[in-house]
Amino acid sequence: MADNQRIDEPTGTQTVGHEWDGIEELDTPMPRWWLWTLYATIIWGIVYVILYPAWPMVNSATEGVLGWSSRGDLQQELDARDKELEPIRQALVAGDINTLYEKPELMQAAIEGGRSAFKVHCVQCHGTGADGIRPGSGYPNLNDDEWLWGGDLEAIEYTLVHGIRNPDHSETRFSQMPAFGRDGILSSAEISDLVSHIRVISGEEEQSASATRGAALYESNCAVCHGADGTGDRTQGAPNLTDAISLYGIGRTSLTNTITNSRYGVMPRWGHRLDPATVRMLAAYVHSLGGGEALPAATNADEAVAEEAAGDQAVGEGGKDVQS
Amino acid sequence: MSSLKPAGGPEIQLYESRKEVFPKAVDGFYRRLKWGIMAITLAIYYITPWIRWDRGPHAPDQAVLVDLANRRFYMFNIEIWPHEFYYVAGLLVMAGIGLFLVTSAVGRAWCGYACPQTVWTDLFQHVERFVDGDRNAQFRLKDAPWGPQKIFKRLSKWAIWLFIAFWTGGAWIMYFADAPTLTVDFWTGQAAMVAYATVGILTAITFIFGGFMREQVCVYMCPWPRIQTAMMDEKSLLVTYKDWRGEERGSVKKAKANPDIYGDCVDCNQCVAVCPTGIDIREGPQIGCITCALCIDACDKVMGQVGRPRGLIDYITADDAEAEAKGAETPPTWKTLLRPRTLVYFGVWAAIGLAMLFTLGNRTRLDIAVQHDRNPVYVQLAGGEIRNSYTAKIRNMESRPREVEIAISGLEGATLWAGGTARPDTQTKLTTKVAADSVAKVRLFVAGPREGGKQAYKMSVRGTDEDAVTDIEELFFERPGE
Ligand code: SF4
Ligand code: SF4
Numbered sequence: 001m002a003d004n005q006r007i008d009e010p011t012g013t014q015t016v017g018h019e020w021d022g023i024e025e026l027d028t029p030m031p032r033w034w035l036w037t038l039y040a041t042i043i044w045g046i047v048y049v050i051l052y053p054a055w056p057m058v059n060s061a062t063e064g065v066l067g068w069s070s071r072g073d074l075q076q077e078l079d080a081r082d083k084e085l086e087p088i089r090q091a092l093v094a095g096d097i098n099t100l101y102e103k104p105e106l107m108q109a110a111i112e113g114g115r116s117a118f119k120v121h122c123v124q125c126h127g128t129g130a131d132g133i134r135p136g137s138g139y140p141n142l143n144d145d146e147w148l149w150g151g152d153l154e155a156i157e158y159t160l161v162h163g164i165r166n167p168d169h170s171e172t173r174f175s176q177m178p179a180f181g182r183d184g185i186l187s188s189a190e191i192s193d194l195v196s197h198i199r200v201i202s203g204e205e206e207q208s209a210s211a212t213r214g215a216a217l218y219e220s221n222c223a224v225c226h227g228a229d230g231t232g233d234r235t236q237g238a239p240n241l242t243d244a245i246s247l248y249g250i251g252r253t254s255l256t257n258t259i260t261n262s263r264y265g266v267m268p269r270w271g272h273r274l275d276p277a278t279v280r281m282l283a284a285y286v287h288s289l290g291g292g293e294a295l296p297a298a299t300n301a302d303e304a305v306a307e308e309a310a311g312d313q314a315v316g317e318g319g320k321d322v323q324s
Numbered sequence: 325m326s327s328l329k330p331a332g333g334p335e336i337q338l339y340e341s342r343k344e345v346f347p348k349a350v351d352g353f354y355r356r357l358k359w360g361i362m363a364i365t366l367a368i369y370y371i372t373p374w375i376r377w378d379r380g381p382h383a384p385d386q387a388v389l390v391d392l393a394n395r396r397f398y399m400f401n402i403e404i405w406p407h408e409f410y411y412v413a414g415l416l417v418m419a420g421i422g423l424f425l426v427t428s429a430v431g432r433a434w435c436g437y438a439c440p441q442t443v444w445t446d447l448f449q450h451v452e453r454f455v456d457g458d459r460n461a462q463f464r465l466k467d468a469p470w471g472p473q474k475i476f477k478r479l480s481k482w483a484i485w486l487f488i489a490f491w492t493g494g495a496w497i498m499y500f501a502d503a504p505t506l507t508v509d510f511w512t513g514q515a516a517m518v519a520y521a522t523v524g525i526l527t528a529i530t531f532i533f534g535g536f537m538r539e540q541v542c543v544y545m546c547p548w549p550r551i552q553t554a555m556m557d558e559k560s561l562l563v564t565y566k567d568w569r570g571e572e573r574g575s576v577k578k579a580k581a582n583p584d585i586y587g588d589c590v591d592c593n594q595c596v597a598v599c600p601t602g603i604d605i606r607e608g609p610q611i612g613c614i615t616c617a618l619c620i621d622a623c624d625k626v627m628g629q630v631g632r633p634r635g636l637i638d639y640i641t642a643d644d645a646e647a648e649a650k651g652a653e654t655p656p657t658w659k660t661l662l663r664p665r666t667l668v669y670f671g672v673w674a675a676i677g678l679a680m681l682f683t684l685g686n687r688t689r690l691d692i693a694v695q696h697d698r699n700p701v702y703v704q705l706a707g708g709e710i711r712n713s714y715t716a717k718i719r720n721m722e723s724r725p726r727e728v729e730i731a732i733s734g735l736e737g738a739t740l741w742a743g744g745t746a747r748p749d750t751q752t753k754l755t756t757k758v759a760a761d762s763v764a765k766v767r768l769f770v771a772g773p774r775e776g777g778k779q780a781y782k783m784s785v786r787g788t789d790e791d792a793v794t795d796i797e798e799l800f801f802e803r804p805g806e
Contacts, residue, residue, distance in 0.1 A: 245706050
């Protein structure tokens with residue numbers, strides 16, 4: 001067909017030589033800019049394949065001479081961030097945890113760090129809102145002001161480090177309530193009376209004959225740990241029975257179950273899994289949720305809050321920022 | 325690509341190739357008006373960032389500043405926060421309606437006098453005439469072979485252009501940072517990369533747009549001519565060649581010999597020579613005409629020289645042109661300017677402006693936004709009460725640190741306290757400090773009796789140095805049940 005090539009008169013351009021029913025095609029050259037762009041993309045492609053991961057192989061891809069990977073990128077960013085936070089972590093472990101509120105900036109950083117660590121390690125049991133998922137679930141609500149083992153920063157940190165009822169650890173928080181029913185210490189009628197008494201002192205029930213009988217039983221069986229007035233003992237994690245909060249529920253069934261079979265709540269210890277700074281952050285976060293104890297008095301409220309606000313700004317959270 | 329050339333046939337081109345324009349210098353009323361406007365607009369542009377404005381120690385002292393990093397916009401005594409950006413939107417709406425107003429009244433006055441493209445092109449053309457000489461000298465220079473003189477002239481012209489272009493780009497970045505500091509940083513190599521990049525890009529754009537693209541920007545690139553054409557009507561002022569008066573064109577000599585045939589146009593081509601977009605207005609209104617009115621000045625001068633009345637080319641509306649061509653009376657110009665359409669535009673424009681001024685004067689500079697904890701929405705306290713927890717953001721939009729009081733009302737037996745402090749017995753107010761021009765985040769707790777279900781109440785904020793509450797947030801106290 002090439003023999004049909006000719007110069008087209010009106011345009012002066014060579015035809016490609018094909019002809020269909022008198023229609024011919026001009027062999028117009030590619031625009032130069034287009035060609036150069038094409039060549040440039042080809043060169044780009046070759047360079048790219050050499051430098052970056054490109055060809056898929058059986059298990060992975062060719063690596064490219066730069067050794068770049070998106071995971072590597074991420075790791076770099078994470079490392080850089082870790083490095084940035086290092087001074088804060090060091091300052092956190094260096095000081096006494098009880099003085100944390102005197103350094104509002106550090107406290108704020110600790111709370112924010114704890115907030116993220118909590119989402120990773122703690123929400124499985126305590127829930128995303130740290131509220132123990134639901135009342136009576138057996139996982140304590142960390143927002144409230146009831147503490148089994150103590151609610152100041154130091155006590156919370158201790159609980160975090162050593163856990164509760166970790167048999168393999170000597171410093172763990174430990175206590176065990178007898179299973180009064182299962183072990184035959186009390187009869188079910190006696191347990192029922194005891195339940196009545198506890199519901200009376202916690203304000204759930206009116207005084208009754210059963211409760212009066214229960215009071216005597218309480219005196220001899222329970223008061224040693226829970227105290228004569230039922231307000232509990234934090235040194236052994238014995239809950240306050242008179243207040244409005246109960247870990248496993250205050251209903252008759254639940255209480256009967258508790259006294260009959262006892263409870264044995266376990267919290268893992270984190271001292272050997274998390275670094276001290278993270279544990280301290282978690283303690284600060286939990287303490288900040290609203291029930292934390294041993295806080296500066298409200299008379300100082302103004303200053304403390306102002307400082308917190310200022311610290312906030314320095315940490316880069318609030319400040320000139322408008323987040324809402 | 326000689327093979328593309330047809331043998332003998334006409335050269336086929338998709339676009340008309342550019343005919344270079346070498347506008348001739350001219351003097352006259354409109355030229356002077358343009359000088360004045362150029363001086364004012366350029367002065368505003370270059371000087372504004374250097375004006376200082378004292379706002380006290382907690383805010384920048386630059387009168388006009390777009391502080392992108394901190395998200396603040398300062399304009400003299402007005403400070404705009406990001407959430408108040410609708411004021412800027414309002415300004416844009418005003419600019420839009422202002423354009424309607426101007427265009428319906430005086431046509432493409434924006435293009436002719438105030439558009440940066442026009443102003444900088446005009447400036448560059450003055451430079452060109454200064455270096456190369458007037459129109460004819462420029463033609464000659466263009467065709468001259470490259471020799472030392474041409475090279476020298478070209479280089480000096482481009483150097484001056486580049487210099488102007490550089491200052492144009494340089495002035496722009498001054499609006500976004502403290503001008504004196506940025507100037508020092510810029511020359512000592514300490515400014516942000518984006519500053520250098522911006523200056524580079526703007527320098528290049530100014531150099532290319534003002535020096536080489538010129539009227540092509542208006543004819544091919546800019547959307548305004550199309551929009552403005554749609555906004556003009558038969559009562560908008562237009563630069564018009566009065567063909568009923570000018571035609572037939574002919575020299576003074578011819579006209580003397582044949583007064584009945586020839587009109588006022590002496591066909592001197594001065595209107596074409598001075599036109600910065602290189603068009604011939606005598607062909608009628610056209611998209612290339614930016615109504616700079618320089619042809620009016622040129623024609624008036626010629627008419628003066630040949631002893632004929634001025635205004636052969638003049639600002640006139642299409643309606644009046646028709647009437648005048650028929651020999652009828654035309655109303656005075658101010659009447660065409662003050663017609664219902666322009667008055668309505670003006671009314672809307674002014675109403676938006678006044679409304680913005682009013683709201684600007686009355687906006688609150690201290691407010692509170694409270695977010696209720698969602699999980700959990702309430703907490704049972706050991707003592708029997710219920711606690712709700714909040715995160716409050718207190719926004720102090722004044723350039724001074726403030727002490728503010730947060731108070732709750734409408735909730736019987738409630739106690740308010742802040743995070744990081746022990747719970748007081750009773751308290752419905754607390755004070756806190758907020759740094760100047762910033763947002764303070766405060767954790768707040770409210771405890772109240774267990775009974776009562778979900779209940780609405782209010783939290784308010786006020787500066788302790790003022791009596792009036794400046795913002796109230798409506799909240800709900802959540803309780804168990806329901
Ligand atoms: S056409 Fe566009 S670029 Fe040209 S003067 Fe008018 S607004 Fe400016
Ligand atoms: S025709 Fe006249 S008014 Fe229009 S651009 Fe040219 S000189 Fe300016």
